[in-house]
Amino acid sequence: MTVTDTTPAPHEADAPLAPIYRLAGVTRTYRQKDRIVKALTGVDLDIAAGEFVTIQGPTGGGKSTLLQLLGALDRPSAGSVLLAGTDIAQASPAELGRLRATEIGFVFQGFNLIPTLTAHENVDMALEPLGLSRQERAARVTEALVHVGLDDRADHRPGELSGGQQQRVAIARAIVKRPRVLLADEPTGNLDESMRDEILTVLQALNAEGLTLIVVTHDSAVARRATRRLRLEKGTVRDITRTR
Ligand SMILES: Nc1ncnc2c1ncn2[C@@H]1O[C@H](COP(=O)(O)OP(=O)(O)OP(=O)(O)O)[C@@H](O)[C@H]1O
Numbered sequence: 703m704t705v706t707d708t709t710p711a712p713h714e715a716d717a718p719l720a721p722i723y724r725l726a727g728v729t730r731t732y733r734q735k736d737r738i739v740k741a742l743t744g745v746d747l748d749i750a751a752g753e754f755v756t757i758q759g760p761t762g763g764g765k766s767t768l769l770q771l772l773g774a775l776d777r778p779s780a781g782s783v784l785l786a787g788t789d790i791a792q793a794s795p796a797e798l799g800r801l802r803a804t805e806i807g808f809v810f811q812g813f814n815l816i817p818t819l820t821a822h823e824n825v826d827m828a829l830e831p832l833g834l835s836r837q838e839r840a841a842r843v844t845e846a847l848v849h850v851g852l853d854d855r856a857d858h859r860p861g862e863l864s865g866g867q868q869q870r871v872a873i874a875r876a877i878v879k880r881p882r883v884l885l886a887d888e889p890t891g892n893l894d895e896s897m898r899d900e901i902l903t904v905l906q907a908l909n910a911e912g913l914t915l916i917v918v919t920h921d922s923a924v925a926r927r928a929t930r931r932l933r934l935e936k937g938t939v940r941d942i943t944r945t946r
């Protein structure tokens with residue numbers, strides 16, 4: 703799968719890689735009654751096309767907060783979050799919606815599939831905002847299900863699939879719009895070891911094709927597959943790629 707025609711391949715190390723994400727001085731504070739919680743405190747971070755980044759760290763460290771900012775689901779209290787040149791901190795609600803619909807794929811710990819819809823219908827939902835023809839939609843959904851090895855389960859509802867298969871449907875739903883980046887918050891948190899490996903194999907294959915992955919995880923087996931490992935603690939990011 704090509705992410706976009708202009709995305710440089712990860713191996714083109716000499717080409718000047720424009721970062722997919724550029725975060726500068728990102729702070730996110732939450733007001734809780736009379737208390738202020740600092741979830742992120744001045745995060746500076748560049749993520750290049752083709753990276754597979756994991757984010758680890760203690761509970762409450764700010765991982766989900768950061769992922770929500772990267773996913774254009776939230777805005778920083780201060781600082782800038784550039785996604786392919788667009789500042790999420792400044793963008794209009796319509797622009798944020800467009801980014802979520804076209805540029806960003808999301809995968810959650812709890813799969814978040816609609817139980818009454820088949821695998822095919824769940825994946826198709828992500829194409830609704832794109833205004834494609836029925837034919838193009840059907841072709842794209844089938845392609846995405848083939849990508850995660852589930853084209854033979856297209857007519858199954860979530861309750862008729864294993865946990866690993868449900869998460870693969872959720873990945874197909876995330877990639878069917880051909881996003882620039884795939885964000886995942888604990889994608890293997892609800893899975894046993896063999897299903898976790900199933901998901902890791904799918905994620906690694908997508909990354910090998912050039913898709914940028916950013917994965918929050920408590921699982922060091924997931925982090926071992928990454929090209930860069932970050933640790934987020936007390937709202938501050940540290941690179942731990944070489945100090946595992
Ligand atoms: N909507 C909110 N309102 C107030 N405080 C919040 C809100 N969301 C998160 N926080 C606080 O911000 C801090 C960071 O939370 P966050 O959910 O980002 O942590 P996390 O690293 O994802 O933790 P976990 O590993 O448990 O998922 C925590 O102290 C949390 O209590």
Ligand SMILES: [Mg+2]
Pocket residue numbers: 765766767
């Ligand atoms: Mg979290």
